[in-house]
Amino acid sequence: MHGMTQIVTQRSANPGRQMAIASQPRPEPRDALDLLEQFGSNVAIERDHEILSQGDRAEYCYKILSGCVRRVKLLEDGRRQVGEFLMAGDLFGFEALDTHDFSAEAVSDVVLRRYPRRMVEALAESQFAFARRLRDMAAVSLRLAHGRLMLLGRKTASERIASFVLEMAERLPGRNDRMVELPMSRTDMADHLGLTIETVCRVLAVLRREGTIAVARGGVEIRDRAGLELMASEPRH
Amino acid sequence: MHGMTQIVTQRSANPGRQMAIASQPRPEPRDALDLLEQFGSNVAIERDHEILSQGDRAEYCYKILSGCVRRVKLLEDGRRQVGEFLMAGDLFGFEALDTHDFSAEAVSDVVLRRYPRRMVEALAESQFAFARRLRDMAAVSLRLAHGRLMLLGRKTASERIASFVLEMAERLPGRNDRMVELPMSRTDMADHLGLTIETVCRVLAVLRREGTIAVARGGVEIRDRAGLELMASEPRH
DNA sequence: CGCGCCTTTGACGGCACTCAATGAGTGTGG
DNA sequence: CCACACTCATTGAGTGCCGTCAAAGGCGCG
Numbered sequence: 001m002h003g004m005t006q007i008v009t010q011r012s013a014n015p016g017r018q019m020a021i022a023s024q025p026r027p028e029p030r031d032a033l034d035l036l037e038q039f040g041s042n043v044a045i046e047r048d049h050e051i052l053s054q055g056d057r058a059e060y061c062y063k064i065l066s067g068c069v070r071r072v073k074l075l076e077d078g079r080r081q082v083g084e085f086l087m088a089g090d091l092f093g094f095e096a097l098d099t100h101d102f103s104a105e106a107v108s109d110v111v112l113r114r115y116p117r118r119m120v121e122a123l124a125e126s127q128f129a130f131a132r133r134l135r136d137m138a139a140v141s142l143r144l145a146h147g148r149l150m151l152l153g154r155k156t157a158s159e160r161i162a163s164f165v166l167e168m169a170e171r172l173p174g175r176n177d178r179m180v181e182l183p184m185s186r187t188d189m190a191d192h193l194g195l196t197i198e199t200v201c202r203v204l205a206v207l208r209r210e211g212t213i214a215v216a217r218g219g220v221e222i223r224d225r226a227g228l229e230l231m232a233s234e235p236r237h
Numbered sequence: 238m239h240g241m242t243q244i245v246t247q248r249s250a251n252p253g254r255q256m257a258i259a260s261q262p263r264p265e266p267r268d269a270l271d272l273l274e275q276f277g278s279n280v281a282i283e284r285d286h287e288i289l290s291q292g293d294r295a296e297y298c299y300k301i302l303s304g305c306v307r308r309v310k311l312l313e314d315g316r317r318q319v320g321e322f323l324m325a326g327d328l329f330g331f332e333a334l335d336t337h338d339f340s341a342e343a344v345s346d347v348v349l350r351r352y353p354r355r356m357v358e359a360l361a362e363s364q365f366a367f368a369r370r371l372r373d374m375a376a377v378s379l380r381l382a383h384g385r386l387m388l389l390g391r392k393t394a395s396e397r398i399a400s401f402v403l404e405m406a407e408r409l410p411g412r413n414d415r416m417v418e419l420p421m422s423r424t425d426m427a428d429h430l431g432l433t434i435e436t437v438c439r440v441l442a443v444l445r446r447e448g449t450i451a452v453a454r455g456g457v458e459i460r461d462r463a464g465l466e467l468m469a470s471e472p473r474h
Numbered sequence: 475c476g477c478g479c480c481t482t483t484g485a486c487g488g489c490a491c492t493c494a495a496t497g498a499g500t501g502t503g504g
Numbered sequence: 505c506c507a508c509a510c511t512c513a514t515t516g517a518g519t520g521c522c523g524t525c526a527a528a529g530g531c532g533c534g
Contacts, residue, residue, distance in 0.1 A: 054472075073387050075470055081387040095376050101383055124369065131368040132361065138375035139332050145382040146338055150310050150318040152389035153431030157490065186513060194390030199490055201514055217499080233312055235291075394522070423481065433523055438482055454531085 032129040033091075039119040043112045051104040051112065058096035060114045064088050067110030068183040070192075071102040082192035084144070085184060087171055094120060095138050107184045150235055152194045160193040161203045162232040165213065165220060181219040269366040270328075276356040280349045288341040288349070295333035297351045301325050304347030305420040307429075308339040319429035321381070322421060324408055331357065332375050344421045387472055389431045397430040398440045399469040402450065402457060418456040 042065070045051055051062070054073060064086055071083040071092065083102050086092055092104060096117070123130045151160055169180045182189070190197045204220070207213045212228055214221040222228060279302070282288055288299070291310060301323055308320040308329065320339050323329055329341060333354070360367045388397055406417045419426070427434045441457070444450045449465055451458040459465060 073383065073472055075387070075391065075472055077470070079391045081390045083383055083386055095379050097373070097376050097380070101380050124372065125365050128362050128365075128368065131365065131372065135361065135368065135372050135375060136334070138372060138379060139334050142332050142375060142379050142382065143334065143338050145379060145386065146310065146320055149320055149382065149385055149389060150312070152386060153318045153428075154312065154316045191390075196491055197513080198492085198515085205514075233314070235310055235312055434481080435524085436522060442482075
């Protein structure tokens with residue numbers, strides 16, 4: 001997924017403070033979502049704590065200010081699927097119907113900005129640009145989910161790992177595009193990729209021995225991006 | 238890959254509006270999507286022909302009037318993922334960004350109603366109810382996709398087949414909820430469920446021998462719904 | 475009737491899972 | 505500061521589910 005449109009939130013300069021609209025000197029092409037800022041409040045969640053639970057009524061939407069969040073679905077017998085990992089700048093909960101269909105848990109310590117859902121709805125019913133933004137967000141999420149269907153349905157373990165590392169690399173605009181932070185555990189990765197923790201380890205070990213990546217604590221370094229991309233077998237186009 | 242798309246434009250029977258989706262006896266609270274009807278035109282597509290291709294610019298959105306459609310994604314080497322099957326009454330193409338990320342192909346002979354995307358956009362920018370409807374549609378699609386992630390990532394072959402049969406049963410409000418039409422080939426089912434055609438056959442054979450279902454041409458009959466539901470291991474809630 | 479396509483069934487093999495043990499990193503209390 | 509406990513990651517051995525390869529039905533159609 002090449003330069004896939006990512007949910008990019010412009011840095012809200014002052015996440016904690018209310019924006020005085022009048023005092024803004026020259027508002028850039030503003031993100032419609034900025035309209036929400038004045039209704040937001042910050043929330044800190046500790047690592048491994050639950051932010052919201054599958055089936056909860058959707059009371060709030062969230063933006064991640066820092067940290068990493070996983071969205072989790074469970075089967076009765078404990079089998080787990082991590083639908084996605086969300087990083088700083090990402091939004092979630094906006095696509096909810098009346099209830100959430102995923103739990104959300106903090107992978108690391110997390111700071112969120114939380115917006116009342118009724119304000120989201122109110123803005124969607126009164127501002128076309130805002131409604132449009134919500135719709136585009138949903139479309140992007142849907143596209144990402146579709147890519148994941150291909151990954152889970154048809155890719156081998158090696159391809160899944162390669163795709164995952166590349167995806168995380170693209171989502172982190174870290175100044176160095178070779179270092180990829182992976183704040184989540186091997187278990188989380190496995191449950192995201194439809195593998196077991198052992199398989200994740202083994203594939204990473206193979207990639208390391210081949211010189212494709214270097215494995216470090218909390219992340220990997222991409223040493224042969226072309227090789228990794230080849231291995232990822234991304235869909236055409 | 239398949240032959241070229243044959244598009245037969247039939248005169249829309251009712252240029253005005255109200256296409257009578259399912260001949261509702263009473264003029265219910267109207268669907269915001271009805272606003273689109275006056276801009277729609279009917280299109281017939283023959284079985285196995287392509288409706289739109291992955292990567293195409295999104296010119297149109299569609300509603301299925303009759304028949305069955307599959308949404309397909311391909312890897313370079315030909316591996317295939319069928320993202321979803323769509324039946325009469327279902328809509329697709331509304332969630333597109335500028336391009337489609339799935340191809341759409343006719344599983345059976347299909348009649349579609351086609352709406353210019355620019356009209357969809359125009360209505361979304363001028364009618365809140367319409368924008369709301371689009372957003373809800375995207376949310377529903379997203380929820381379905383999430384369920385499929387669990388299926389592909391964590392369920393066994395038997396569970397996938399059971400889940401699929403039950404899902405198709407629920408989507409077809411056929412007067413008899415035991416008979417489930419399956420217009421798609423075993424290959425299509427396999428590519429939807431992340432299995433091979435042989436595994437699909439074998440699992441169906443097992444279910445048949447167990448008396449859970451009866452396998453007929455073009456569909457199955459559910460003989461033990463409770464057993465099937467147990468086997469499907471649906472997520473909690 | 476024969477051809478082609480799809481489905482079904484069988485035999486076999488491999489990729490990824492399971493079970494198990496060891497290693498590495500972190501936090502805690504003596 | 506170090507021993508200990510605990511968690512997570514890594515590696516190995518063996519197994520099993522499902523994929524691959526192959527052949528035999530079943531059904532429609534010319």
